[in-house]
Amino acid sequence: MIRSFQLETLVGSVYRKGNIVFLPKTGDTVLSPVGNRITGFDLRNNAASTISVESSHNYSAMDVSPSGRILIAGNDVGEVHIISLEAKKLLHLLKVSEPPIAIKFSPDGKYFAVLKQSTVVIYEAPSAIENTNPYYMKRVFSDFRDSPTTVDWSYDSKLIGVGGKDNCIRVYPMEKYVNFKPITFTGHSDAIVKIFFESDNYDLFSLSRNGQLCIWECSSDELQLFVPQKKESEGELSEDEIAQREDLLTKKKNKLSKRMEVEEDENQTGKRIFYKKTSRLYFSDLFVDQRRANLTCSDFNKTTRVLVTGFANGMFSLHQLPEFTILQTLSLAEQEISTVSMNRNGDWLAFGCPNLGQLLVWEWLSETYALKQQSHFDTMNVCEYSPDGANIATGGEDGKVKVWESDSSFCFVTFSEHTGSVSGLAFTQNGKAIISSSVDGTVRAFDLTRYRNFRTFTSPTPAQFSCVSIDSSGEIVASGSFNVFDIFTWSMKTGRLIQILSKHTGPVGALKFSPTPGSSQLVSGSWDKTLRVWDILGDATPTVTLEFTTEVACLAIKPDGKEVAVGTLDCQITFCSTESETEFGSIDGRNHLGGGRSDSDKITAQKSLQGKSFRSLAFSPDGSYLLAGGQSKTICLYSAERQLLLKKFQITQNKSLDSMNEFVHHRKLTEFGNMDLVEERGDGDAVTLPGVRRGDMSSRSTKPEVRVSCIQFSPTGESWIVTTTEGLLLYSQGSRKIFMPTDSDESVTPITIREALTVGQYDKALILALRLNLTELSMEVIEKTPLSHVDAVSGAIPYKFHLPFLQLLNRGIGKSKHVEFFLIWCEKFLELHLLTWQKGKDKTLLAVLTSLQKNLLRTLDISLATYNKYTVKYLINAGKISLVKKEEEDDVKEEPFWEDVLANSSLQPEEITEVFNSSLNVREKND
Numbered sequence: 001m002i003r004s005f006q007l008e009t010l011v012g013s014v015y016r017k018g019n020i021v022f023l024p025k026t027g028d029t030v031l032s033p034v035g036n037r038i039t040g041f042d043l044r045n046n047a048a049s050t051i052s053v054e055s056s057h058n059y060s061a062m063d064v065s066p067s068g069r070i071l072i073a074g075n076d077v078g079e080v081h082i083i084s085l086e087a088k089k090l091l092h093l094l095k096v097s098e099p100p101i102a103i104k105f106s107p108d109g110k111y112f113a114v115l116k117q118s119t120v121v122i123y124e125a126p127s128a129i130e131n132t133n134p135y136y137m138k139r140v141f142s143d144f145r146d147s148p149t150t151v152d153w154s155y156d157s158k159l160i161g162v163g164g165k166d167n168c169i170r171v172y173p174m175e176k177y178v179n180f181k182p183i184t185f186t187g188h189s190d191a192i193v194k195i196f197f198e199s200d201n202y203d204l205f206s207l208s209r210n211g212q213l214c215i216w217e218c219s220s221d222e223l224q225l226f227v228p229q230k231k232e233s234e235g236e237l238s239e240d241e242i243a244q245r246e247d248l249l250t251k252k253k254n255k256l257s258k259r260m261e262v263e264e265d266e267n268q269t270g271k272r273i274f275y276k277k278t279s280r281l282y283f284s285d286l287f288v289d290q291r292r293a294n295l296t297c298s299d300f301n302k303t304t305r306v307l308v309t310g311f312a313n314g315m316f317s318l319h320q321l322p323e324f325t326i327l328q329t330l331s332l333a334e335q336e337i338s339t340v341s342m343n344r345n346g347d348w349l350a351f352g353c354p355n356l357g358q359l360l361v362w363e364w365l366s367e368t369y370a371l372k373q374q375s376h377f378d379t380m381n382v383c384e385y386s387p388d389g390a391n392i393a394t395g396g397e398d399g400k401v402k403v404w405e406s407d408s409s410f411c412f413v414t415f416s417e418h419t420g421s422v423s424g425l426a427f428t429q430n431g432k433a434i435i436s437s438s439v440d441g442t443v444r445a446f447d448l449t450r451y452r453n454f455r456t457f458t459s460p461t462p463a464q465f466s467c468v469s470i471d472s473s474g475e476i477v478a479s480g481s482f483n484v485f486d487i488f489t490w491s492m493k494t495g496r497l498i499q500i501l502s503k504h505t506g507p508v509g510a511l512k513f514s515p516t517p518g519s520s521q522l523v524s525g526s527w528d529k530t531l532r533v534w535d536i537l538g539d540a541t542p543t544v545t546l547e548f549t550t551e552v553a554c555l556a557i558k559p560d561g562k563e564v565a566v567g568t569l570d571c572q573i574t575f576c577s578t579e580s581e582t583e584f585g586s587i588d589g590r591n592h593l594g595g596g597r598s599d600s601d602k603i604t605a606q607k608s609l610q611g612k613s614f615r616s617l618a619f620s621p622d623g624s625y626l627l628a629g630g631q632s633k634t635i636c637l638y639s640a641e642r643q644l645l646l647k648k649f650q651i652t653q654n655k656s657l658d659s660m661n662e663f664v665h666h667r668k669l670t671e672f673g674n675m676d677l678v679e680e681r682g683d684g685d686a687v688t689l690p691g692v693r694r695g696d697m698s699s700r701s702t703k704p705e706v707r708v709s710c711i712q713f714s715p716t717g718e719s720w721i722v723t724t725t726e727g728l729l730l731y732s733q734g735s736r737k738i739f740m741p742t743d744s745d746e747s748v749t750p751i752t753i754r755e756a757l758t759v760g761q762y763d764k765a766l767i768l769a770l771r772l773n774l775t776e777l778s779m780e781v782i783e784k785t786p787l788s789h790v791d792a793v794s795g796a797i798p799y800k801f802h803l804p805f806l807q808l809l810n811r812g813i814g815k816s817k818h819v820e821f822f823l824i825w826c827e828k829f830l831e832l833h834l835l836t837w838q839k840g841k842d843k844t845l846l847a848v849l850t851s852l853q854k855n856l857l858r859t860l861d862i863s864l865a866t867y868n869k870y871t872v873k874y875l876i877n878a879g880k881i882s883l884v885k886k887e888e889e890d891d892v893k894e895e896p897f898w899e900d901v902l903a904n905s906s907l908q909p910e911e912i913t914e915v916f917n918s919s920l921n922v923r924e925k926n927d
Contacts, residue, residue, distance in 0.1 A: 005649070005720070005731040009050045010034055011409045012380060012394055012402070013727030014041075014359040014373040015352045018060045019102070019339045022350065023085075025068040027343035030350045030371075032359055033059035035726050036654040038073060038083075043348070043361060043370050048409035053083050053090045058656045063103045063112065070126060072112055074100035076656060080114065082126060082135075094135055096121065102150060106157040111138060111174070113160060115148045120162055122174070141172050141182075154197045155302075161204060163192030169206050169216075171275070179220075180273045187214050187277050193295050199302035204275065205321065207309065211283035211295050215322060220273045281324045283309065286317055297339050301346040308349055310337030316351065318364060328364050373411055376400060380723040382710045384425040384434070388853060389715045391448075393434050394728055395422025401436050401446065406719075406730070415446050417453045424468035424479070428492075437468035437479045445477070445492070457490045460497070471513045471520065476536055478522055480508025487511065487524055489536060501540050504528055510554050514578065516561035523564055523578060525552030531566055533578050546576055546583075556617035556626070558640070565626055565640070567614040573628060575643070585643045589614060592645050594634045596659035598705065616710045621717040621850070629708030629722060633660060649731070651708065651724050658705040716851035748772050757781060762789050763796040770801040778808050783816075787824060794829045802833060806848045814855040826852070 018033040028044045036055040041048045055075045062073035064085070071083040080094040080103070098116040105112045105125065114121045122139040146166035153160055159180075162170045169192060171183045190210035197204060202218035284292060293313035300307050306327065307319045314334050318327040335355040342349055348370055351360045357375035362368075376396035384393045385406075392404045399418040404411045420440030427434050433454075437443045441462050445455035463481035470477050476498065478489045487501035487508060506528030514521035522534040529551055533544035546566075554567040563584065566574045571590040576583050595609040614630040619640065629635040635649040655661065710723045719732035748771050756765035762785045769778040785793055797805055809829065812822040 004733045008730050008732040009048060009409050010037055010039055011392065011404050011728040011730050013357060013375045015354065015357055016058065017338065017354045019062065020341050020350050020352050021062060021064050022341055022343040023064060023068050024066055024344055027345055030361060032352065033062060036656065041371060046408050046410065051083065051088050053081060054653050055079065055081060056653055056655050058654065061100045061103045063105050065105050065125065066107060066109045072103050074103055091126065092135065101148065104151045104153065106153045107155060108157045110157065113151050115151050117147050118142060118144060120148055120151065139174065149192055150194050152195050152197050154202055155199055159202060161195045161197060163195045163206060165191040167191060169195060179271065183275060185275055188212055194298040196300040205300065207295060207298050209294050211292065213281040214277055215279045216275045217278045218273060218275055286329060296336055299340050299342045301342045304346040306346050308340055308342055310340045310351060312336045316340065332360055333358065375727060376402065379725060380709065380728060381422055382425045383712055383721050383723045383728060384427055385712050385714055386427050386431045387429060387715055388431055389850065392721060393425050394723065395425050395436055397421045399438065403448065413451050415453065417444055423466050426468050426470045428470060428474040429472055430474065435468050435470050435477055437465035439464040443468055443477060443479045455495050457495060459488050466508055467511050469511050469513045472515060472517050478511060478513065480511050480524060482507045499540055501534055503532060503542055509552055512555060512557045514557060514561035515559055519561055521561065521578060523555060523557060525555045525566060527551040531576065544578065544581055546581055548574065553613055553615055554617050556619050558619050558623040559621060560623060565617050567617050567628065569613045571613045573614065587638060587643050589628060589636060592636045592648065593630060593632045595632050596662050598659045616708060618711045618713045618720065620713050621715055627711045627713065627720060629711050631707050633706045635708060635711065635722060651722065651729060652706060652726055654726065656703065657725055658703045660706055718851060750777055753777060753781065757784055763793045766793055767797065770804055779812065782808060782812065782825065783818065790825055791828050795832050799836065803848060806852065810848060810852045810855055
């Protein structure tokens with residue numbers, strides 16, 4: 001099962017470029033193109049998922065069919081993917097020779113239009129009817145003086161409107177009609193950004209880049225177009241009629257003018273349809289106190305007649321048409337809004353900002369954000385799992401630390417206190433704080449409960465910190481530096497510097513504390529070709545020193561703390577002991593890592609591979625496997641015990657990134673160099689500085705190099721994450737449905753299992769279901785077992801089925817509504833078998849138990865208001881209990897008091913009774 005990892009979702013990147021769309025049926029899921037993948041964000045359930053279809057280049061345009069079952073997306077090289085949203089699989093690949101500018105489905109779902117650089121092509125959409133040519137090219141329109149920019153269909157799918165950079169709007173019919181022919185009309189002074197048809201007629205709204213809105217009224221009062229009559233065949237006419245027709249044609253050619261022919265044709269067939277501009281409106285009123293910005297995107301809800309427009313300065317506006325009444329105006333950011341989409345009901349607005357990598361969903365009626373997600377402004381450097389696996393922390397070149405939920409893939413907090421690139425991350429053992437190091441000379445501690453920076457660690461001399469780690473007790477923080485070659489340790493409680501370890505003579509590239517509880521061992525690797533093991537509680541002298549032939553780039557410590565894997569710049573992975581200067585083995589990963597040839601490389605990919613190495617290592621929770629990644633598109637999975645390669649994962653197939661191809665086509669190599677390096681820029685495009693790899697020196701790099709910067713295994717062992725050029729990729733094996741029966745024979749069938757349930761043999765039914773290894777059937781047996789039989793059935797489960805049964809309980813707590821029922825199962829099962837696991841020391845059970853703990857904590861996660869309500873109830877009940885106890889104590893004390901009075905007093909019994917009754921009356925008044 002360790003080899004069955006597959007990409008589950010893309011975390012940390014929410015939007016790159018292209019248009020975003022809502023699913024038309026529900027309207028609560030928005031699809032966003034993220035590089036060469038498409039991610040869907042479920043706004044109702046607060047979850048994100050990535051479609052398992054990967055393009056060869058970045059997606060630039062897409063649209064969803066009116067039924068919500070088909071997604072059509074086009075990339076930068078003219079490949080159009082037809083994707084099934086139900087199966088999330090690729091159905092067909094259509095090549096259109098040019099990158100599509102826009103894609104639009106017709107309202108009836110029978111056609112879809114693809115806008116290219118010079119033409120508009122209409123295809124028949126896929127349907128349930130079998131067809132030998134399912135993507136038949138219906139119509140082609142190519143009479144454009146400049147590139148088209150937008151397209152829209154009429155309500156009955158009979159007309160299609162196209163706007164372009166030539167400031168013109170063209171309306172074409174899908175069929176040949178007598179009273180309608182293609183119309184071209186002008187009226188704008190800038191490029192057309194969007195056009196929209198009305199919901200029940202052929203009226204048009206058009207918007208241009210300079211902020212003009214024109215309303216075009218169609219002359220036809222009728223909603224249907226006339227179909228031309230078929231010509232009668234000459235064989236059915238008489239000779240006299242044929243002669244008369246020939247004479248009539250001769251007279252028309254010789255005597256009648258072209259104008260008279262048109263008039264006569266109109267009299268015979270009816271009046272032709274034309275458009276008339278009724279009004280011109282301007283958005284200049286929105287920029288009274290600021291500089292006017294260009295209109296960049298727009299969308300129109302035909303049901304509510306609400307128009308939303310986005311501008312280059314990050315502002316958007318809402319208008320009611322046709323009155324052009326301003327409903328709302330808001331500035332989202334200072335960067336350009338490139339795309340906007342409105343859901344079916346018109347209450348949610350989705351915005352995409354490519355410069356910030358930001359995706360926003362705004363509910364304009366309540367003026368709140370339904371979704372506000374932003375990726376790192378630049379590339380990600382490091383990532384780290386929380387101890388329970390529920391959260392993922394990332395740090396990037398932009399100096400920000402973001403924390404994401406591993407289940408929903410949503411970011412819930414961003415720390416921006418660093419002023420430089422984040423170089424290292426580490427969670428405390430309880431998961432309530434995160435430590436980050438940066439090249440700005442600070443190491444900061446962030447509280448994940450109050451979301452604040454509560455500690456800042458600095459060095460006596462300015463240092464650029466390269467890595468950070470915290471010990472298992474959470475009391476000591478250590479960080480290495482690039483420029484001063486020292487290791488600094490601080491106290492987590494006081495923030496004071498404890499000591500400086502200064503034996504390294506080169507930059508400290510990596511350091512890790514031993515994960516063993518109570519251990520004070522620190523392992524560090526440096527560019528001085530040494531690995532040193534320190535005892536933090538002892539003196540500043542390393543206990544173990546190992547020397548290598550090249551610089552140490554990365555390291556990983558085994559969970560037992562006795563073994564460390566070291567990656568060097570010669571692409572070697574060496575396994576060493578942390579207790580003595582002993583090497584267990586090594587792996588030569590040069591041929592495993594693989595590589596590609598950059599567009600600017602003058603050498604081959606094989607020669608370039610000699611300068612690449614692993615930059616990140618990670619052990620699995622049980623220490624049996626090792627993940628390694630570096631300056632390549634490949635991640636290697638090794639067996640730590642046998643030092644053998646098990647599997648290679650290719651993180652992407654996106655050829656929009658550099659160093660993806662191993663060979664460069666000879667046609668691209670000219671006397672001026674590689675043609676891929678020649679930039680094709682239009683008006684307003686920025687020029688990138690040559691040689692820029694890190695940061696944002698002039699503009700975003702159009703073709704960044706593919707690489708892996710950090711890898712981390714989940715504490716549960718069921719998933720692992722990797723930071724790449726495209727973002728944070730999460731690989732998991734929990735979502736795969738694999739039928740792998742164990743100890744199965746002819747008697748083990750679903751029928752026999754259900755028969756055992758019927759007669760009350762619950763232990764037999766559960767064991768048979770575990771042998772068959774069908775998840776849904778096993779869950780059915782568990783849920784049908786009465787509570788009175790839970791104890792007996794738990795004790796009857798054999799040891800070899802403990803692991804799959806724990807996985808079933810973990811699944812039940814995480815997804816089932818019967819939380820208490822599964823908690824009882826867990827309690828009984830753990831009470832019976834926990835001692836057996838401690839004796840056996842099975843490492844595979846640790847990951848499942850950690851995952852179980854994660855689901856339990858998430859199940860018990862309640863809101864603040866609910867928590868306060870339960871707290872108040874507890875305090876009230878506790879106060880009542882304390883009052884009752886106090887009264888009981890008072891009664892106990894009062895009884896011997898009156899006994900002493902009766903025994904020692906000289907008063908008469910009648911007088912004592914009167915005093916007693918008066919004291920009771922005083923107490924009742926006080927109460």
